[in-house]
Amino acid sequence: MIEITTPDVSWIAILPELVLALGAVGVLLVEVQWKPATRVLGAISAITLVIAIFFTFLQWAQAGDALEVGGLDELVAFSGMIVMDGFAVFGRFVLLVMAGLGLLAGWRLVERLNRRGAEAIALVLLATTGFSIMVASNNLVMMFLGLEIGSISLYILAGLTEEKTKADEAAMKYFLLGSFASAIFVYGVALLYAGTGQLEILAIRQFFTEFIVTRPAVILIGLALIIVGLGFKVSAAPFHSWAPDVYQGAPSGVVGYMAAMAKIAGFLAMARILLTAVPQLDDSWLPVIAGISALSMLVGSTIALVQSDVRRLLAYSGVAHAGFILTGIVGGATTGMLFYVTVYSIQLIGAFAVVAVVSGPSSSGSSIDEYRGLARRSPALGAAFAVLLLGMAGLPLTSGFVAKFGVFSEAWANGYGWLVIVALLASVISFAFYLRVIVAMYMEETEEEGIVVSLAARWVLTIAVAGTVLAGILPAPLIDLAADAFPL
Amino acid sequence: MIVAAGWYMALAAALFVIGALGLLLRRNALVMFMCIELMLNAVNLTLISAGRALNDLNGQVAVFVVLVVAAAEVVVGLAIIVAVFRRRATASVDELSELRG
Numbered sequence: 001m002i003e004i005t006t007p008d009v010s011w012i013a014i015l016p017e018l019v020l021a022l023g024a025v026g027v028l029l030v031e032v033q034w035k036p037a038t039r040v041l042g043a044i045s046a047i048t049l050v051i052a053i054f055f056t057f058l059q060w061a062q063a064g065d066a067l068e069v070g071g072l073d074e075l076v077a078f079s080g081m082i083v084m085d086g087f088a089v090f091g092r093f094v095l096l097v098m099a100g101l102g103l104l105a106g107w108r109l110v111e112r113l114n115r116r117g118a119e120a121i122a123l124v125l126l127a128t129t130g131f132s133i134m135v136a137s138n139n140l141v142m143m144f145l146g147l148e149i150g151s152i153s154l155y156i157l158a159g160l161t162e163e164k165t166k167a168d169e170a171a172m173k174y175f176l177l178g179s180f181a182s183a184i185f186v187y188g189v190a191l192l193y194a195g196t197g198q199l200e201i202l203a204i205r206q207f208f209t210e211f212i213v214t215r216p217a218v219i220l221i222g223l224a225l226i227i228v229g230l231g232f233k234v235s236a237a238p239f240h241s242w243a244p245d246v247y248q249g250a251p252s253g254v255v256g257y258m259a260a261m262a263k264i265a266g267f268l269a270m271a272r273i274l275l276t277a278v279p280q281l282d283d284s285w286l287p288v289i290a291g292i293s294a295l296s297m298l299v300g301s302t303i304a305l306v307q308s309d310v311r312r313l314l315a316y317s318g319v320a321h322a323g324f325i326l327t328g329i330v331g332g333a334t335t336g337m338l339f340y341v342t343v344y345s346i347q348l349i350g351a352f353a354v355v356a357v358v359s360g361p362s363s364s365g366s367s368i369d370e371y372r373g374l375a376r377r378s379p380a381l382g383a384a385f386a387v388l389l390l391g392m393a394g395l396p397l398t399s400g401f402v403a404k405f406g407v408f409s410e411a412w413a414n415g416y417g418w419l420v421i422v423a424l425l426a427s428v429i430s431f432a433f434y435l436r437v438i439v440a441m442y443m444e445e446t447e448e449e450g451i452v453v454s455l456a457a458r459w460v461l462t463i464a465v466a467g468t469v470l471a472g473i474l475p476a477p478l479i480d481l482a483a484d485a486f487p488l
Numbered sequence: 489m490i491v492a493a494g495w496y497m498a499l500a501a502a503l504f505v506i507g508a509l510g511l512l513l514r515r516n517a518l519v520m521f522m523c524i525e526l527m528l529n530a531v532n533l534t535l536i537s538a539g540r541a542l543n544d545l546n547g548q549v550a551v552f553v554v555l556v557v558a559a560a561e562v563v564v565g566l567a568i569i570v571a572v573f574r575r576r577a578t579a580s581v582d583e584l585s586e587l588r589g
Contacts, residue, residue, distance in 0.1 A: 152564050168572045168575055169572065169584045172517060173584065175568050182561075183524055184508075187527065187534065189531075193550075194534060194542075
């Protein structure tokens with residue numbers, strides 16, 4: 001009798017992803033077998049997300065215990081593939097909440113897709129699975145796998161409409177440039193491996209504390225390629241060219257979700273690699289990240305000034321926001337960055353929920369003319385959009401202000417005063433284009449009739465506006481959470 | 489004849505650059521897509537030769553992951569290209585210019 005000992009596996013480290021993947025498969029199977037009403041599929045996905053969020057609470061408790069007792073090794077699971085530190089759990093939690101909001105915001109698209117709605121739901125859940133693996137990975141190949149699970153799902157979502165629209169062009173551009181970025185990222189991983197002999201992030205850090213690299217060329221090129229690859233994913237300048245086209249062309253029901261997910265996961269992965277794996281090399285990467293950050297802020301906020309399409313405007317403002325978030329990484333800390341990413345992704349999903357209401361859930365393009373007099377057509381919708389835009393601009397008493405203050409003070413403390421000055425300049429410029437939309441909504445007349453806002457969209461907007469205002473007035477709880485969520 | 493691992497990595501770097509240049513210069517979506525595959529295979533070659541030089545299995549195992557990801561990308565990518573081709577009867581990305589602002 002041969003005894004086979006199974007290895008000890010700490011399943012809790014991947015429970016949220018397991019639940020999400022099962023939920024995605026479950027939605028598809030239920031659809032094939034019973035062809036239920038879309039509501040049923042929505043209920044399944046909601047239950048999936050709630051269970052997954054519940055498991056992140058368990059993980060958070062366990063990560064906290066391990067930090068107190070000192071059992072850090074227990075947080076690294078699956079032979080060093082997955083890490084369950086506060087950073088990963090916080091990121092997962094945010095991703096899951098955004099998936100829920102994204103599904104609500106895109107619910108009318110799901111209903112319109114009819115029998116293909118199940119695909120959209122399953123793809124949203126799968127993308128969430130992938131990105132959540134990405135933020136929790138301790139191994140660069142695992143990170144690549146998560147990135148691709150998420151990105152490939154998003155390529156399909158970008159083209160998923162029932163109408164013949166420009167979505168196919170958006171999907172093709174997103175696919176070609178996204179795969180290009182992924183290939184660059186994984187080549188960077190391969191070069192980093194060739195230089196250090198390690199794929200695990202914690203082992204790479206160990207490597208740099210033990211050895212002094214005399215000829216770091218291969219390692220630095222690898223690191224640069226990783227930064228470029230992730231820079232594409234988070235649409236930082238000069239790697240942002242795909243973002244406006246994709247945001248404009250993809251069905252508006254899913255754009256907010258797509259943009260938020262790619263940004264959250266991309267920034268968290270970047271912070272984990274730069275701040276956990278290669279903090280020793282910061283002489284080399286800090287100036288590069290600072291340069292990308294400054295360029296993103298300036299390019300994003302100046303080009304957004306001349307946009308006539310609200311979605312392109314939000315895309316360029318997203319480029320500027322990528323620059324603002326990168327100042328947090330330049331600051332060398334993750335607290336401000338986590339806070340910023342959280343509040344910005346809520347605003348983004350809320351803003352695109354408004355776009356989906358104004359120009360239809362499967363439309364491409366959303367000219368600023370459509371927003372003229374929006375405040376008269378639907379006062380609540382106009383007010384919600386105005387609050388979200390002001391939040392993005394960083395008006396005091398909104399979450400955007402606290403977020404910007406957080407990352408700027410981190411960068412200032414780390415000796416990057418010039419970057420903070422550029423950032424303040426870009427913030428001032430960015431007020432101009434946010435105000436342009438608000439002026440169009442409030443000051444201009446229209447003959448159009450009122451707009452009916454669907455229940456799901458109302459929920460999203462209520463949550464987004466409440467989050468933006470609450471996190472602006474009482475930011476302390478969220479900041480404390482983000483401060484506890486540091487990477488190992 | 490023994491070829492040092494460094495030469496394989498140099499070859500991989502050359503393949504990667506050819507792929508990247510092809511992606512940037514060619515205008516046919518299918519060819520661009522093949523260039524991405526070329527880049528991913530350059531990555532595989534780097535991982536294999538680095539793993540061999542370091543006497544470490546991780547690099548070789550990672551190749552399987554990259555291969556599976558490349559296969560998944562083929563499935564989605566070809567579907568998207570076919571969808572575009574059906575609507576426009578062209579696979580040239582120059583014709584794809586409806587989105588601009």
